[in-house]
Amino acid sequence: MAAQEEAGAALLRRFRRAFRGEAEAGRERLLPLEGPRLIGEALRSGARLEAVVFSATGAARFAAKLRPQLSKHAEVAVAADAAFRAAMDVETPQGVAALARWPAASLAEMLPDSPQAPLLVAAALQDPGNLGTLIRAADAFGATGVLSLAESVAPFHPKAIRASAGSLFHLPVAEKIAEAALIEACRRRDVAIIAAGARGKTPLPAADLRRPLCLVIGQEAGGVPRALQRAAATTLAIPMRREIESLNAGVAGAIILYEAMRQRGAS
Amino acid sequence: MAAQEEAGAALLRRFRRAFRGEAEAGRERLLPLEGPRLIGEALRSGARLEAVVFSATGAARFAAKLRPQLSKHAEVAVAADAAFRAAMDVETPQGVAALARWPAASLAEMLPDSPQAPLLVAAALQDPGNLGTLIRAADAFGATGVLSLAESVAPFHPKAIRASAGSLFHLPVAEKIAEAALIEACRRRDVAIIAAGARGKTPLPAADLRRPLCLVIGQEAGGVPRALQRAAATTLAIPMRREIESLNAGVAGAIILYEAMRQRGAS
Numbered sequence: 102m103a104a105q106e107e108a109g110a111a112l113l114r115r116f117r118r119a120f121r122g123e124a125e126a127g128r129e130r131l132l133p134l135e136g137p138r139l140i141g142e143a144l145r146s147g148a149r150l151e152a153v154v155f156s157a158t159g160a161a162r163f164a165a166k167l168r169p170q171l172s173k174h175a176e177v178a179v180a181a182d183a184a185f186r187a188a189m190d191v192e193t194p195q196g197v198a199a200l201a202r203w204p205a206a207s208l209a210e211m212l213p214d215s216p217q218a219p220l221l222v223a224a225a226l227q228d229p230g231n232l233g234t235l236i237r238a239a240d241a242f243g244a245t246g247v248l249s250l251a252e253s254v255a256p257f258h259p260k261a262i263r264a265s266a267g268s269l270f271h272l273p274v275a276e277k278i279a280e281a282a283l284i285e286a287c288r289r290r291d292v293a294i295i296a297a298g299a300r301g302k303t304p305l306p307a308a309d310l311r312r313p314l315c316l317v318i319g320q321e322a323g324g325v326p327r328a329l330q331r332a333a334a335t336t337l338a339i340p341m342r343r344e345i346e347s348l349n350a351g352v353a354g355a356i357i358l359y360e361a362m363r364q365r366g367a368s
Numbered sequence: 369m370a371a372q373e374e375a376g377a378a379l380l381r382r383f384r385r386a387f388r389g390e391a392e393a394g395r396e397r398l399l400p401l402e403g404p405r406l407i408g409e410a411l412r413s414g415a416r417l418e419a420v421v422f423s424a425t426g427a428a429r430f431a432a433k434l435r436p437q438l439s440k441h442a443e444v445a446v447a448a449d450a451a452f453r454a455a456m457d458v459e460t461p462q463g464v465a466a467l468a469r470w471p472a473a474s475l476a477e478m479l480p481d482s483p484q485a486p487l488l489v490a491a492a493l494q495d496p497g498n499l500g501t502l503i504r505a506a507d508a509f510g511a512t513g514v515l516s517l518a519e520s521v522a523p524f525h526p527k528a529i530r531a532s533a534g535s536l537f538h539l540p541v542a543e544k545i546a547e548a549a550l551i552e553a554c555r556r557r558d559v560a561i562i563a564a565g566a567r568g569k570t571p572l573p574a575a576d577l578r579r580p581l582c583l584v585i586g587q588e589a590g591g592v593p594r595a596l597q598r599a600a601a602t603t604l605a606i607p608m609r610r611e612i613e614s615l616n617a618g619v620a621g622a623i624i625l626y627e628a629m630r631q632r633g634a635s
Binding site for chain 1: 485497501504505507508509510531533538573606607608609610615616618619622623626629630
């Protein structure tokens with residue numbers, strides 16, 4: 102019993118590190134997930150859960166349904182509600198958390214050919230919640246995939262995973278891509294780079310978003326990095342009634358993805 | 369000196385309460401603001417600052433510019449950087465914070481007549497960041513104002529203020545409005561209620577958003593409250609390629625406001 106409690110404590114420490122965004126030395130990246138919906142979405146998408154922790158309350162609600170879906174190699178523990186809450190860095194923990202193995206896509210997988218729908222590129226985004234929101238919009242509006250540059254917050258940041266509400270598992274997601282490699286890949290595959298920033302030129306409704314394109318969303322205040330701006334075929338402006346400094350980056354990207362879908366004739 | 373330090377400590381406690389969203393007994397609501405841009409936006413919009421606290425580092429950067437703009441009745445204090453950081457509940461404090469007097473609009477002020485642009489209604493929203501993002505989009509896309517129902521998170525929640533990035537001061541904002549009063553006001557002024565929820569009927573591009581309307585954004589999962597749904601002329605659906613459960617409420621509202629502006633012929 103004492104040994105089991107100790108194992109539970111060690112597992113909770115792993116979860117705490119994962120939810121803080123700290124990678125484990127010498128291990129592959131594992132995505133920290135909290136709540137039955139996010140975990141269910143991961144399982145339906147084929148993710149393998151390496152470890153699962155229930156709170157005492159959560160075990161009563163979720164364990165019977167979840168246990169049959171776990172491989173026999175998965176580590177499982179039940180923690181006291183307070184210990185569970187302390188380990189998972191989320192505002193309203195639901196009582197079950199998992200570490201899931203999930204592959205990042207490569208740039209080559211992302212752009213095997215000219216994509217029919219936009220590829221969304223997060224450049225220099227700082228807020229993981231905004232990136233998660235963008236992944237959700239990319240999923241809803243049928244983007245080819247989501248890719249983040251080395252300088253941007255990563256799509257596998259715990260708060261980005263959470264804000265994506267499971268959409269992360271529905272489309273290819275790549276991270277830490279070098280700006281130069283992206284520009285070169287777009288050039289070779291004849292994919293237009295379209296930069297959405299605060300001081301863009303082409304009003305959104307006037308832009309042609311039906312060709313193969315890479316849509317670059319920059320940092321809220323700082324905009325799109327210069328090399329990408331230079332490589333861009335177009336810089337987009339979302340028309341506004343009142344000129345505010347900038348829209349929330351998640352909102353700006355979602356509006357452009359919506360407009361691209363509208364232009365491609367979905368309805 | 370000791371007396372001054374004590375006054376500073378009392379003021380920091382007021383700020384701590386305000387940033388936690390705790391109202392002061394027997395006082396009017398004061399909005400907690402952090403950072404030179406948000407405070408500057410408030411001053412430009414005519415807000416009166418009742419109290420200002422600088423961190424030691426922030427004082428060196430911001431005090432010379434800000435002090436001449438303060439009334440002589442404003443309480444001012446400088447706190448050690450660590451004490452400042454502990455009092456302001458923000459992730460990256462910039463070193464200056466203020467408590468600003470700012471009026472909420474009434475329903476009658478909101479709907480004096482048939483509004484030309486949509487009035488945005490937050491119904492049962494739970495995330496203050498989403499509401500702040502909506503206020504920012506409402507500002508950008510020229511909405512008449514933003515109104516929150518009694519059951520929704522309030523637009524004057526510290527995190528909503530922050531996410532609004534100053535837009536809160538650009539258009540009328542009302543809070544704690546009763547559902548029945550809103551429905552009655554819309555009926556009298558011939559304003560159509562349009563509900564945006566997960567299971568809406570009319571696809572967004574097919575909806576006529578040029579007439580006087582009240583756009584109701586519901587909770588992400590739960591949707592729009594039933595009485596408002598019954599009173600609604602239309603329930604809107606944002607078309608999607610992949611059917612995800614729902615978009616982020618801030619994103620969904622922003623897309624509809626953008627579409628309404630597009631239909632009204634702005635560009």
